[in-house]
Structures are given as structure tokens and as C-alpha cells.
Amino acid sequence: xxxxxxxxxxxxxxxxxxxxxxxxxxxxxxxxxxxxxxxxxxxxxxxxxxxxxxxxxxxxxxxxxxxxxxxxxxxxxxxxxxxxxxxxxxxxxxxxxxxxxxxxxxxxxxxxxxxxxxxxxxxxxxxxxxxxxxxxxxxxxxxxxxxxxxxxxxxxxxxxxxxxxxxxxxxxxxxxxxxxxxxxxxxxxxxxxxxx
Numbered sequence: 001x002x003x004x005x006x007x008x009x010x011x012x013x014x015x016x017x018x019x020x021x022x023x024x025x026x027x028x029x030x031x032x033x034x035x036x037x038x039x040x041x042x043x044x045x046x047x048x049x050x051x052x053x054x055x056x057x058x059x060x061x062x063x064x065x066x067x068x069x070x071x072x073x074x075x076x077x078x079x080x081x082x083x084x085x086x087x088x089x090x091x092x093x094x095x096x097x098x099x100x101x102x103x104x105x106x107x108x109x110x111x112x113x114x115x116x117x118x119x120x121x122x123x124x125x126x127x128x129x130x131x132x133x134x135x136x137x138x139x140x141x142x143x144x145x146x147x148x149x150x151x152x153x154x155x156x157x158x159x160x161x162x163x164x165x166x167x168x169x170x171x172x173x174x175x176x177x178x179x180x181x182x183x184x185x186x187x188x189x190x191x192x193x194x195x196x
Contacts, residue, residue: 007059013050017043017071028082033145073101079137088140100169129164136161
């Protein structure tokens, strides 16, 4: 019974990350920057914790596989929106990051509904993009909360996020289009089923 309850622990940790999004944004907008940083740090550590628990103990579930990346995306997207509002990142970068993530999530849903299961795992460019987004948000929170960082460092990170966002957007679109074309050809070749 206890084992059955413990297997839902990763999902609970992920839900806590969902809950933390609101206080992080509130702290940023109220300019309580140290609080925003520490809450963001807790959210980041929770991401590592739920992943460790799921892999090490085998406490995986379809629900967890769905909400874990969704929590990460919402945390980063909302952080980019507020940081753009605070003029810490360019508005165009916020549009690109949110547009890319919305396209990926929406495209996956449309593909699943119109074509079928999407057999595709994120590759290195997409993982690198997410990592760079996380680093950029973290450094900007450190800059706001504690001490200034070199503008050149922030500028280079913004450029890296821009390039990897664009490349991963193109890659996802290309892969999904190829798979959709492949499955549509298979469906055309299948003979019509006879009525019973």
C-alpha cells in the first residue's frame, strides 16, 4: 500500500512545480527578486528530483510523462514573458521562445489527432535550447536579485537562445512533416477493407 502511494511521489513533486509558477511570477512583478530566485531554484531542483525518482525507482506514469514537460514549458514561457515585461530580455526573443513552444505543443496535439502517435524524442539541439533558456533565466534572476553580471555574457546567451530556438523550430517542423507524409503514403497504399 505504501509502495503504491510512493509511486505517485514524482507526480506530486511536479504538481508542486506547477504551483510555484504563480508565486515566482508574483515575486518578479513585485520586484522581490531574491524570493523569485529562490523559488525558481526550488522549482528547478524539483524537476531534477521527480526525474530521479521516476527513473531510479521506476515510478513512471503516462500522467507524469505528460505533465512534467508541460510544467517545465509553462515555467520557462511565463518567466520569459515577465522578464520581457521587465525589459530584461528583448520582446522579440520572448515572442520567438513562446511561439516555438506553442508550435511544438500544438503541433504534437494536431499530429496525434490527425496522423497518429508521434514517435519522436527531443534531440540535442532541442535539449540544448531548453538548457540555454534555463541558464538565461537563472542568470537574469541572479542579476536582478544580487549583483550585476557582464552585459556581454547576457547578450551572448540571448543570441544562443535565439539560434537554438530557430534551429529546433525548423527541425521539429521538418521531422513532423516527413512523418506525416510517410504515414499518408502508407494509408493510401492500404487496400480498402471489405464489409463483414
